[in-house]
Amino acid sequence: MCGIIGYCGPKPAAPILIEGLKRLEYRGYDSAGICVGNNGELNVVKRKGKLQVLDAAVPADFPGWYGIGHTRWATHGEVNDTNAHPHIDRSGRIAIVHNGIIENYSALREKLEQDGHAFRTETDSEVIAYLLSTLYEGDLEQAVKQTCRILKGTYGIVAMHQEEPDLLIGARNGSPLVLGIGDKEMLLGSDVTALIAHTKQVVYIEDGEVVRVTPTSYRTTDLGDRQIDKRVDTISWELEEIEKDEFRHFMEKEIFEQPESIKRAMQGRVDHEHATAHLGGLNMSNRELLEIERVKLVAAGTSYHAGMVVSYLMESLARIPCNAELASELRYRNPIVERNTIYFVISQSGETADTLYAMRELQRKGARVLGICNVVGATIPRESDGGVYIHSGPEIAVASTKAFTSQLTALYLFTLLIARMRDMSYEQGLNFIEALDSIPALTRSVLDRHAEVEALAAKYCRAEDFLFLGRGINYPVALEGALKLKEISYIHAEGYSAAEIKHGPIALINESTPSLFIVPDDGLREKVISNMKEVKARKGPVIALAVEGDRDVAAIADDVFYVPKAGELVYPFAMMIPLQLFAYYCALQLGRDVDQPRNLAKSVTVE
Numbered sequence: 001m002c003g004i005i006g007y008c009g010p011k012p013a014a015p016i017l018i019e020g021l022k023r024l025e026y027r028g029y030d031s032a033g034i035c036v037g038n039n040g041e042l043n044v045v046k047r048k049g050k051l052q053v054l055d056a057a058v059p060a061d062f063p064g065w066y067g068i069g070h071t072r073w074a075t076h077g078e079v080n081d082t083n084a085h086p087h088i089d090r091s092g093r094i095a096i097v098h099n100g101i102i103e104n105y106s107a108l109r110e111k112l113e114q115d116g117h118a119f120r121t122e123t124d125s126e127v128i129a130y131l132l133s134t135l136y137e138g139d140l141e142q143a144v145k146q147t148c149r150i151l152k153g154t155y156g157i158v159a160m161h162q163e164e165p166d167l168l169i170g171a172r173n174g175s176p177l178v179l180g181i182g183d184k185e186m187l188l189g190s191d192v193t194a195l196i197a198h199t200k201q202v203v204y205i206e207d208g209e210v211v212r213v214t215p216t217s218y219r220t221t222d223l224g225d226r227q228i229d230k231r232v233d234t235i236s237w238e239l240e241e242i243e244k245d246e247f248r249h250f251m252e253k254e255i256f257e258q259p260e261s262i263k264r265a266m267q268g269r270v271d272h273e274h275a276t277a278h279l280g281g282l283n284m285s286n287r288e289l290l291e292i293e294r295v296k297l298v299a300a301g302t303s304y305h306a307g308m309v310v311s312y313l314m315e316s317l318a319r320i321p322c323n324a325e326l327a328s329e330l331r332y333r334n335p336i337v338e339r340n341t342i343y344f345v346i347s348q349s350g351e352t353a354d355t356l357y358a359m360r361e362l363q364r365k366g367a368r369v370l371g372i373c374n375v376v377g378a379t380i381p382r383e384s385d386g387g388v389y390i391h392s393g394p395e396i397a398v399a400s401t402k403a404f405t406s407q408l409t410a411l412y413l414f415t416l417l418i419a420r421m422r423d424m425s426y427e428q429g430l431n432f433i434e435a436l437d438s439i440p441a442l443t444r445s446v447l448d449r450h451a452e453v454e455a456l457a458a459k460y461c462r463a464e465d466f467l468f469l470g471r472g473i474n475y476p477v478a479l480e481g482a483l484k485l486k487e488i489s490y491i492h493a494e495g496y497s498a499a500e501i502k503h504g505p506i507a508l509i510n511e512s513t514p515s516l517f518i519v520p521d522d523g524l525r526e527k528v529i530s531n532m533k534e535v536k537a538r539k540g541p542v543i544a545l546a547v548e549g550d551r552d553v554a555a556i557a558d559d560v561f562y563v564p565k566a567g568e569l570v571y572p573f574a575m576m577i578p579l580q581l582f583a584y585y586c587a588l589q590l591g592r593d594v595d596q597p598r599n600l601a602k603s604v605t606v607e
C-alpha cells in the first residue's frame with residue numbers, strides 16, 4: 001500500500017526522501033513523488049512507475065531541507081503522474097501526502113468546487129490540500145486539526161507549508177504514522193523501515209493524534225490541542241535485515257531464513273521440564289486459560305491459511321473447538337461473541353485493515369482478542385489484549401513466507417500450552433516438543449534440495465492452470481501453495497481439498513493442467529493416493545510432495561519431491577517450503593517482478 005516519508009533537518013531532503021521511498025517499495029506502489037521546500041517555495045516532482053523514473057526526474061541539484069515523499073497504490077483515479085502524491089493546493093503553498101481513504105471526499109470536493117476550487121486530480125487525497133488552504137490562517141498545525149475534524153475515513157497525513165520552513169505536521173486516523181527522532185533531524189514514515197537508516201528511536205503516532213515536527217523538536221497533541229506525552233521506543237531491527245545480501249530477491253532470502261526464523265519464534269518459549277510452553281505476552285492466568293472453551297483465529301490471506309492449519313491442530317491435540325475465519329467476512333456478519341471464547345487475530349504486518357477492524361468489532365462486543373504479529377509496535381499488537389510476537393524479522397517481499405511458518409510456530413506453542421492443561425499427558429507433551437524441536441532441521445534439509453524444486457518449476461512453469469490438493473492439516477497448505485503461485489507468477493492456481501475435486505474441479509483436468517498433491521504418511525495418505533489415481537485416469541499430470549521412500553506415490557505421480565519423514569503434525573512446515581520455492585522459481589523463470597508482484601501491496605491498509 002501507499003508509503004509516506006517526511007524529513008526535516010540539516011541535510012538536503014531530496015536524497016533522503018528518495019532513499020526512504022526505496023525502503024518502502026516493498027509495500028507495493030504504482031507511482032511516486034516528492035516535494036521539497038526551499039527559500040519560501042515548494043518544488044514537486046512526481047512520476048508514474050518505478051522509483052528509478054522518479055529518481056531520474058529529480059534534478060541533481062534539488063535544494064531544500066524539509067520535504068515529504070510518497071509511493072502511491074492507486075485507489076481513486078488511474079495511475080498517472082498527476083494523481084501521484086504529493087498534492088499541492090491551488091496556490092502552491094501547501095503540500096500533503098496521504099495514506100488511507102477519505103470517505104466523504106465527493107461531498108467535500110463538490111462543496112469546494114462550488115466555492116471556486118478547480119481540482120487537478122481524480123484522487124480523494126487532493127481535497128485535503130484544498131481544505132488546508134481554505135482553513136489556513138498562518139498556522140499549519142491548526143489548519144491540519146480543523147481539516148481532520150472534517151475528514152471522514154482513514155488517513156495518515158503529512159503536510160508542509162512554504163511559509164513555515166522546517167516544519168512538518170503529521171496526523172493519523174487508521175493509517176500508520178511513525179516519528180523517527182534523529183540527531184538534529186526528524187523523520188516521519190508510514191513504517192519504521194523508512195526511518196531505520198537514520199534512527200532507531202521512534203514514536204508511534206496513534207489515531208486522533210497530530211504531531212508537530214521540527215528538526216530539533218516534536219509535540220504531539222489531540223485534535224482538541226491537549227498535549228499527549230509519548231513513549232520513545234527503540235527499533236530492534238538492524239539495517240542489514242532489510243538488505244538482500246547475496247540473494248536475488250527478498251522472497252528468496254526470506255524463504256531460506258526459515259530455519260532461523262522458526263527457531264526465533266520458539267526461543268525461550270519451550271518448557272522442556274514441564275513439557276509445555278511459556279507465552280508471557282498472552283496476559284492470561286492459568287485459570288483463565290483453563291476456562292477457554294473455544295478458539296477462533298481471525299486473519300486474511302496467508303495468515304488466514306496459518307490459522308486454518310492451527311484449527312486442525314488445536315482440535316486434534318487440545319480437543320478445543322477451533323476455527324479460522326476471514327477477518328473481512330467476520331466483521332460484517334454481526335459475529336456472535338460467546339463467553340469463554342478466545343480470539344487470535346493473526347497478522348504479519350499488524351496493520352491489515354480487514355483484520356484490525358474485525359479485532360475492534362470483536363473487542364467492542366467484549367471479546368478478549370490476542371494478536372499474533374511480526375511487526376513490533378504495529379496497531380494490532382498495540383490494541384490487542386495481549387499476544388505473541390513471532391520475531392521473524394522484517395518481511396519485505398510482498399509474498400509472505402517466513403511469517404507463515406513463524407505464525408504456525410507461535411500457535412503450535414499455544415496449542416501445546418493449552419493441550420497440556422487438558423488431556424495431553426506429560427509424555428505426549430514431550431513427544432510434541434520433540435517434533436517442534438525437529439522443525440528447523442527439517443526445513444533446512446528441504447531447503448538444501450532447492451535445485452530439485454527449481455527443475456520442477458522449469459518443467460511446469462508454462463502451464464496456465466494448476467490445482468493444489470491436500471487433505472486434513474495439509475489442506476490449508478494446498479491453499480497457501482496455490483496463493484503463492486498465483487500472486488507472484490500470475491499462473492492461475494486453485495487450492496482444494498483433494499477429496500473435493502470429484503465434486504466439481506475434476507472437470508478441469510486435462511493433459512495440460514497439472515495437479516500438485518500433498519501426500520504425507522498420515523491417516524489420509526490412502527485416500528489422497530486414490531484422488532491422485534482419479535486425476536491420472538483423466539490424463540492430468542501429477543506432481544507429488546511425499547515422504548522419503550514412498551514408492552506407491554512415485555508409481556503414480558509424474559514427478560515426486562520427497563520430504564524427510566517427520567511427526568504427522570509438523571508436515572505443514574516441511575510441505576510448505578517446496579511450495580514456496582516452486583512459486584518463487586516459476587516466477588523467476590517467467591521473468592516476473594518477484595518481490596513486488598503486480599497489483600499487490602505488502603500491508604493492505606484499506607478494506
Ligand code: F6R
Binds near residue numbers: 352483
Ligand atoms: C500473501 C500475503 C497476503 C497477506 C494478507 C494479510 O503472500 O502476503 O495474503 O497474508 O494480506 O497480511 P497480514 O498478515 O500482514 O495481516
